Amino acid sequence: METLGPQIIFWAFAALMLGSAFIVVHGKNLVRSAFSLLATFFSAAVFYVMLGADFLAGVQLLVYVGGILTLLVFGVMLTNRIYNLNLETQTFQVLPGALVSLAVFVILTTVVVRTPWSQSALIEDGPTTPIIGRALMTEYVLPFEIASVLLLVALLGAAMLVRRRTDL
Amino acid sequence: MERLDTISSLQYFVPEIVLVFTLMAVLVCDLVSKNRAPRERRLLIVIPSLIGLVVALSYSLQGSEAVSAGLFHNMVAFDGFGQMLRVIFIVTSIFVLLFTLHSNELRLVHHGELLVLLLTVTVALIWMANSINLLMIYLALETVSVASYVMVGYLKTDRLSNEASLKYILFGAVSTGTMLFGLSLLYGLTGSLDLFEIRSALSSQEVVASSGPALMVILVLVLAGIGFKMATVPFHFWCPDVYTGAPTPVTAFLSVGPKVAGFAVLIRFFYGGLASPSEDGASWAMVGSVDWQTMLMGISVITMTLGNVGALLQTNMKRLLAYSSIAHAGYIMMGAVVLSGEGIQAMLAYMIIYLFMNLGAFLVVIVVHNDVGSFDIKDYAGIWRRAPLLTIGMGILLFSLMGIPPFAGFLAKWYIFSVVIDAGLGWFAVIGGLNSAIGAFYYLKILKTMFIDGSDTPEPSTPLALQPLYAGLLLVLIVPNIIGLLLWGYLDRVTEFSQKLLDAM
């Protein structure tokens, strides 16, 4: 029970993630693709929880599901007269694309399976937020501040590009 | 390298702090002066930016004491190499800031965000070039990218600019995402984000024996991100379109700033994480199981060849300079291949000279566009009759880019080729030489258009409008190209100082 339960959950969400990701890429309807992304993002959050990264799971939900997905759906809605535009995603060069994807898949899985990755000592299950907070405030304080510069630039730039007037 | 904590790091971090405060101050000035007349408002944002950059520059020029340290718990390095690059970035930024002042393309838009973005990119480039931690490398690279995307698309009403920005974003997102994946695998392999710890992890026998394919994949993925910034093949596709669509001052900036920072990251990443210095610090030996020297050599050869061949076909000046900058990335990369202090020194010298010749060439493009309103090479016909001095200046810059003696560009190439030959890679230098020969074709084509074409038309030759500011800047940019030979001793000393301190890591 102790091992079977997580196993079932993992495979269920893995299937959900791959299935919804497939719809995102191959869906003929932009809105449906956008909403399928919700399932993909959510499954990723579940994986984070299963790996004991509770903070990361929260971030995934808050930023990706709450923020980026909203942005995406609004972007879709802004595309006026979406049905008249015939926005069907067409697929070109299926064979070369499939071959490249397959090659990448094979290479990456081989590497991931074969390589002896460095194992860090197992950390006890528990809230990770204070650990992250301590790291951010001591060793990683510079990246923390630089992140604020990055966010500032992103905000300024995005607002500038969306703004209609050029003289402000 | 001494590892410093946050408080004791601050004293080595003054230029960066000055720049961050400047960008904040410029933003505040921009907001406060919203209701003033455009001219007045522009002064109110340009002057603080310039002051900030000059103050930062003066602080960066002071730091010549022979220390090297890992600031902020080994996040960024402070050494001669970094100090040199810091100066390069700030100088580039000052030039580009002055370029924007009279550019016709930017005449009708407000410059507030542009200056804030320029200052941000400058400080982010410094962070990027000095990062010795994977997280910092990624974060700084991303900051540079995000700000550059907006700068490229700054002309909102210009479709080419929009297209360039979109292409840049798409290409950049894929490249940096790929790089991030590679970095995460590298962390998984070595269990550390710190480049020096990565080096020691990769040096252990068992890792070397078992990690070959993984390290290969990691290096390919990471090179996608670095190569995107350096614009080396095969990550150069964005370059011609983005350079053409972006406002020319921004193009000038992109062709120097991020490219130099890309090479700095290359050096920090490969020499710091994947090579160990010899006892005297004059050469490096590769660590790990992947022969990345050959990899870089291949990239270098393909990059310079494709850049030069691509440039042959261009009819647009900015596109041509884009391909030329790709070719120059190939030459600069030659210095990184030889794994010696001399190589880094040659790279630094090349980058300094490249700064002057390339910014100069782009300034001429801006000046001509201001008057003629076109970037097509055919519209450069007859410039000789309208502006003889400008044409001679462009001639000097182009000869320098070609690598013709006695101009500085020749010295740069000669230095880098001789280093490569010293390392026993004669064939590599021959390829470089052949490429320079191809390069001469298209540079000479421009000169021919300017000097000879259109000289038989009876049109009245009104003098080309040249703003005094641009004339002065051109002089400043051209003179080092002429007297490069005289400055050589100084340059050699400076680069040697810089290189000597890099190997402290």
Place this chain on the structure above:
Amino acid sequence: MIEYVGVLMFLAAGALLAAAATTVSGLVAPHNPTREKLMPYECGENPVGSPWGVQFNIRFYVFVLVFLIFDVEAVMLVPWAVVLKELGTPALIAGFIFIGMLVLGLADVWRKGDLEWVREEERAALKTAPKNAKAA
């Protein structure tokens, strides 16, 4: 991880409830569609065009952009807030620098009118509109 089983059960129960509600109402409710019933509801008017053709104000997009930035900021500040008491003044300063940076960003979008629902030029147009109407 065991504490998340509750979350999972909650989610499962929620999904189940929603599925049950729609299925049951589908089974139980009378099913008699007419053309009028299938049309989008527009306050009694006959709708024109597809429901996606509505004028969707671009302002929404700006708001989401701003929201997203501050969303990320909030995420960065959560771990900071958790350890703030323990680490004291240095952490407080670090956090305030971070917040100050983003307040500047907020000041920018505010000052430049990106947060106003009615744009400045539109407001000017609204003011002059009655006069024009009189003249006509």
